Amino acid sequence: MPELPEVETIVKGLSPDLLGRTIEGVKVFHPDVLRQPPQDFSAELRGRTFDSVSRRGKNIVACLTGDTVLVVNLGMTGRLLLTQKASDATHPAVRFTLDLGPKLVFDDVRRFGVVEVLSGLEWNARARQFGPEPLSAAFTAKKLLAGLKESGSPIRSWLLNQRRLAGVGNIYANEALHIAGIHPQRSARSITGREARRLHRALRSTLRQALANRGTTLRDYRDASGAPGGNAAALTVYGRVGEPCHRCSAGIERTVFGNRSAFLCPMCQPYEPGEKP
Structure with missing residues (x-):
């Protein structure tokens, strides 16, 4: 399972291409990676713009406009990829089409990963359940x-x-x-x-x-x-x-x-x- 260094590396790779980009379309190939009905998931995200991409624990956290938070946990085999063509992702579970640049694809062969949409309030409540970040000054x-x-x-x-x-x-x-x-x-x-x-x-x-x-x-x-x-x-x-x-x-x-x-x-x-x- 990807841990802090892997997730942080992914976040740093995503940020330059996602910040300021708007989600124009969402294609769900495998609904079992979601925590809500596919139609609700897609409706919550369509038209939202990426404000920030960060990490909390092993989670990729994308804050979007409209108090919307996209949270991705990669599970055992999940990957979050920026792709120019569909063949770059061999086991796509969810694909996001952006207004400009590459597509964003959650690819997961075993589908133990989770992709979900939360409100800012819901995410903040969940984030408080995690322990300290081991590289933070607060962790002594x-x-x-x-x-x-x-x-x-x-x-x-x-x-x-x-x-x-x-x-x-x-x-x-x-x-x-x-x-x-x-x-x-x-x-x-x-x-x-x-x-x-x-x-x-x-x-x-x-x-x-x-x-x-x-x-x-x-x-x-x-x-x-x-x-x-x-x-x-x-x-x-x-x-x-x-x-x-x-x-x-x-x-x-x-x-x-x-x-x-x-x-x-x-x-x-x-x-x-x-x-x-």
């Missing part, structure tokens, strides 16, 4: 530690909870925990102040590196122009089972909990007595 090591002490869940699960922290998914949670030297199954409340400071630095450095590399493409992710991200080569543990740890050369291991794969170095991220949940 002190606040991270305070949040961790409230929870007995595994630290990896805590990081994936969007109400705790917005935008972090399995790739960057695993990467940050490895850099910080913390086992992903450690209880969140067992994390010490020193470890929380390391994890805070690791989260921010991992996300900034991925942003600089325009996201991580393992299979499905593409930016707004259809290009893959370049961060896969920089991953230290995610998807590297059996390969040597860059720090100590021990083999990277995979474990499964919470229905998600976790990747770790058994030497750099050990358990200690009393740390298991």
Whole structure:
């Protein structure tokens, strides 16, 4: 699933071509990605002009005229593409025709993504449910530690909870925990102040590196122009089972909990007595 760096990269690619553009037509190929009837969805958007395109957590948020907000969550395999011709999108679910320039297409082979229209009030209420943005000034090591002490869940699960922290998914949670030297199954409340400071630095450095590399493409992710991200080569543990740890050369291991794969170095991220949940 695209995470903060991937969604932010898409937003930056969309903005120059969408701002000031007006939606002239909407074609819904697969209504199951919508949260309202296709005719209502299309009517809400037709004639609206893009005022801004931003990101909140893993969501692409387009504010349009008339107090209308178009929210796109890419799910597992979704892509939001600017296309000159229909063949550029292989699994189109929704296509937006603009008054000028390329078409905007939500393309999703598995159709776990969601495209919906909200009012500004509705979106603001939803946005308040998310945790802090990990690259914001408001997200400090002190606040991270305070949040961790409230929870007995595994630290990896805590990081994936969007109400705790917005935008972090399995790739960057695993990467940050490895850099910080913390086992992903450690209880969140067992994390010490020193470890929380390391994890805070690791989260921010991992996300900034991925942003600089325009996201991580393992299979499905593409930016707004259809290009893959370049961060896969920089991953230290995610998807590297059996390969040597860059720090100590021990083999990277995979474990499964919470229905998600976790990747770790058994030497750099050990358990200690009393740390298991």
